[in-house]
Amino acid sequence: MLLCSVAAMPASAQSADEVEPADEAAEEGSGDVIIVTANRREESLQEVSGVVQALDSEQLRQDGIVELRQLQVAVPGLSIANQEGNVEIFIRGVGSSNNTELGDPGAAPHLNGTYIPRPRGLGLMFYDLERVEVNKGPQGTLYGRNALAGTLNIITAKPRLGEFGGYAQAEVANRSSYGAEGALNIPLGDTLAVRAAGYYINRDYGFRNVSTGEQASRLKPAGLEENYAGRLSLLWEPDDRLSLSIVGDYGMETGTGYPGANIFGAVTATGLRPDQLDLKDVVYRGMQGDMENELWGIQGNLAYDFGTFTAELSGSYRSVDFYQANASSEGIDYPGRDLDGFQYDNFSNNFWQTESRSQVYEARLSANDDQRFRWNLGGFYFKEDQAVGYLALADRGYCCYSGTEFTMPDVNGESFAFFGDGIYDFTDRLRFFAGLRYTEEKKSRYGIGGNWALTLGGEDFACCFGTRLGTEGFRPNLLDRPNFDVSAIDTLQGRAQFLLEGIRNPGLRDTLIDQIGAIANGSNPNGTCVDRPDIDNGFVDCPEGFEGGFSFVELTIPDQQIGQSKFDFIDWRAGLEFDLSPDNMLYAKVSTGHKSGGFNDSFNGSTIPETFSPEELVVYEVGSRNSFDAFGRNAIFNLTGFYYDYSDQVFQDLTCINLDEAQTPPVCNGYSLVNRNIGASRIYGAESELRLKLPANYALDLNAAYLDTKITEGVVADARAQDFDAGGESPLVSLVGNRLPLASKMNLSARLSQWLDIGAGRFDWQALLNYRSSFFLTQFNEDDIVFLDGTSQSALEAGFPDRQNGFVTLNLGAGYTIGNFRLEAWASNFLNEEVSQKALVGSSLNIRFLNDARTYGLRGRITF
Structure with a gap:
């Protein structure tokens, strides 16, 4: 399938510099x-x-x-x-x-x-x-x-030997967005060339802060980005046999974080569906959202043509350093909401940190294309060292819960594979192809995971004092913690010290250090009682005695997390190709794929399964590819049908993490999301493509896809109905018969374009229309919710609608080229459709990640 220029030039000849339509x-x-x-x-x-x-x-x-x-x-x-x-x-x-x-x-x-x-x-x-x-x-x-x-x-874009050239472009767009891009190709003799390219964008995704609080109203919304990147490429071809390519790149993303909006409160308060609400009007509070992502990498490829076959070596090293403090919100605005009376002084938030260092190497031998049997043989090696941190804080939490931390300083993944693949010409019209790949993978990690909790007693042992955590200026330590070994921490002082070690910069109005600092340094095992209006729950007072501390103190810290897994699997493919004519081909094939397995979080006394296996997909496919003459010009029509058998499918499921077997019957005191191989699905469908070059310099590209998905196995805990009064237990629900998330039954894209010679230059325009029928955002498919007590609610009543209605998007573009200069105008999402592209659901949680709002702009480009 293709959606590209109607009469594209060969990729080996076409470059990003060229402006010719x-x-x-x-x-x-x-x-x-x-x-x-x-x-x-x-x-x-x-x-x-x-x-x-x-x-x-x-x-x-x-x-x-x-x-x-x-x-x-x-x-x-x-x-x-x-x-x-x-x-x-x-x-x-x-x-x-x-x-x-x-x-x-x-x-x-x-x-x-x-x-x-x-x-x-x-x-x-x-x-x-x-x-x-x-x-x-x-x-x-x-x-x-x-x-x-x-x-x-x-x-x-690759360097081009023997050519000096490049391009520079600048653009401006609505919502005060602007950017620039350029490249320079420099030949260094006849056999060596380098290409330098750069990019900058300042962009706004169209979210709005509707908060009315004095401090909160000044917060910038999520979705503001300022990004820049550069790339340097080298190509050396001393003769027609040897080729060396090296590409190095660097990039930095900064801004206010990626946009999401919790619609749960708006839906339950109004009974309105998401398409009746403005999902980009967000009530922000707490601290400013902040994101920084630094990436760099280098990859190389060395190839030598031995005549009958080519040997190729490639390698890559990539580094990712990501940090984000979420743009905190209390959901979206809705009719009747009292924003002026809202408690904006709540700094509950989520913090993320990821460091990844990965290496990928491959050695491959391949027969050259002029042979009857064309084959590939190779080996693949992958290694990744990660360090990840996550902290969710509950500021103003009254009693017993202040946050959750999962920080892993040592996460390792390794994989190697060997593969062979080939295609053999039985005749000049009939071909057979097949391939086989063996893969072995292993993963491991070490770190901590679990809750931060402070239970601090007041007068007459009343429970409990609240804690402020995460206020202005707060930043967690995450991967910079001095210690990740909690296996030997069995004293109150040790737990207090561990909690304080999780803080790099305390918030301006935090109380945690004041409350437990004396426990950590050993000066008072009862801590220091802080009774302040913003943590007063109305009936707890500081006790007399206890040397100014609390009447009792219980501290909870995360558990040790150690996990590992190891799997191996085989992928294969086989098929036939038959040429009905030089312009018409039929094919049929079977192919497989796997997604890596892994392991789950571990907790003391947990019944969580330690590992989950790789998912497997087997696909049966038939199709035809056809070229023909229409209107005196070459046209394309392709058609494909497919059937998927999806097994060992992983669903996230709520599972008991703390089973008290001393009671009869045993009682679970906590649940967590885990990965389980409890699903299977079948998928079938068809895709078609038509490309026509029409009279009067028109061109039409049509691509259509029909998809029918069905879950055939899968019973999971319904996270939408999690009952914390029952320790976090949720009722079981069968997913059988539901559609897979994000799978529209119908998807169509159509592109109409035309060019005209006007004056000394050429004008061209194009319109790209896309239609997607409705789809579900979760595997629950908006089924009714049946609670533990047997009562039920519709998904809408409970705050969990997850059906995205069908929609049409339209992108427009036009340009005028004269000599080496081109002026372009474009509009993305011209109809300004607001579409949910992803959802996270859980107890009182229905977060939507949305598409970009309407964007339009003007771009100037010059080549040299």
Whole structure:
């Protein structure tokens, strides 16, 4: 499948510098050849037995696709969301929303064909591109690790030998956004060239702060970004056999954090559905949202052509340093809400930190294309060292809970694989292809995880005093803690010291250090009683005696977290291709893919299963690829049908973490979300593509996808009905018969374009329309909720609607090129549709992550 220039130039010849409209090539009689690398070799798109969609840099700009998430408007069946900096990619309803250190992506992101394990900041690579490829369906044999749903491959512009040139562009957009981009290609003799590229954007995603509190009203909303990046590429080809490519890049994302909005309170208060509310009007409070993400990496590729085969070595090192303090909110505004009477002095918040250092190496031998048997043999090695931190604080918490921390200074992942794949020509029309890949993986981690809790007694042993934590200026230690070993901490003083070690900068009005500092330093085992109006729950007073401390003190700290897992699995593919004619091909194939397994959090006395196994997908696919003549011009029609067998599917499930077996019957005193292989699904559907070049310089691209998904196994605890009076227990609910999240039954994209010679230059315009039918945001599919006591509510009444209505988005673009200068105007989401792209649900929680609001702007570009 393709949504690209109607008459694109060969990828090897086309560069990001060029401003000539793609349709000019058609006028001059160039062939309609799109080069892709879906099978790990360059080949025409029409020769690929599968569904690949490719968009070149010109097409992306003209269609108003200015950042990664907007790619889904051009690729049916693709969904991309961003949760707290984690880019989540789903293809045909398959992917993964577990973006912690325990999880892995289900659709594998790549940069120049090299796997990226942590796709934080993936959008920073979205500049000076050659093209973007989306390969649908499992790619376990050729691409391997976590290519369960498919792959998304960002391919950057390469240096060009013997040519000096480049481009520079600047743009302005609504909501005070602006940016710049440029590249310079420098030849160093006939065999060596370098390319330097840079990018800057200052962007606003359209969220609004509607708070009326004096301090809260000054908070900047989530979704403000200021990002910059640079890339340096080198290409050396001393002869027609040897090639060396090195690419280094650096990027920095800064801003107020990625936008999300909790709609639970608005829905329960009004009974309105999300599409009847303005989800971008957010009630912010507490501290300013803040995000900083620094990324850099280097990758190299060395290839030598031995005549009958080519040997290739590639390696990559990537570094990610991410920190975010959420833009805290009390949900969204709604009719009748009293914003003036709201308690804005609440600094409850979430803090995230991720450090990742990953290495990817691959050695590959491949037969050259002029042989009857074309094969690939290779080995793959991956290693990642992570350190992650998370802290959720409950400021103004009255009694017994002040936060939850999961901080892991040592998280390791390692994988190696061996693969072989080939295609054999039985005749000049019939071909057979097959592949096999063996993978072995292991993971481990060490750290802490659990609650911060302070139970502080007052007069007559009354319970309990509150604690302020996280007020102005607060910053946690997270990965900078001096100690992560809690196994030997068995005294009140040791627990107090450990809690205080979690604080780098105390908040201006925090009380925690004042309350337990004396316990930590040993001067008073009862602490220091602080009785202040903002922590007064109305009936607890400081006790007399106890040397100014509390009448009793209980402190809870996180537990030790140690986990490991090891798995191996085999992926394979097999299929046939048959040419009905030089312009018509039929194919049928079976392919498999796996997503990595892992392990769960561990707690003392827990009944949580230690590990979860890799997910597996088997796909059966048939299709045809056809070129034909229409209106005296070359046209394309492709059709594909597929069936997915999805097994060992992982669902997150609430499970007992503290079972008291001393009671009869045993009583559970706490529950936590864990990963379980308790699901299975089947998926079937079809995709079609039609590309026409019409009279009067018009062109029409149509891509359509039909998808039917059904969960066939899966009984989980219903997190929407979690009952904390019962220790956190939730009723069980069957998911059988439900649709997979983010899977629209119908998805259509249509692009109409035209070019005209006007004056001394050329004018072109295009309109990209995308339709998605309704889809569900969670596996619960808006089913009614049946509580532990047998009562029930509709999902809407309980605050958990999760159906996104069908919608249409429209992107517009127009440009005028004269000589080396081009002026472009674009509009993304011109109809200003407000769409939920991801949801998190839990007790009193229904957080939506949304698309960008309407964006329009003007761009000037000059090439030299």
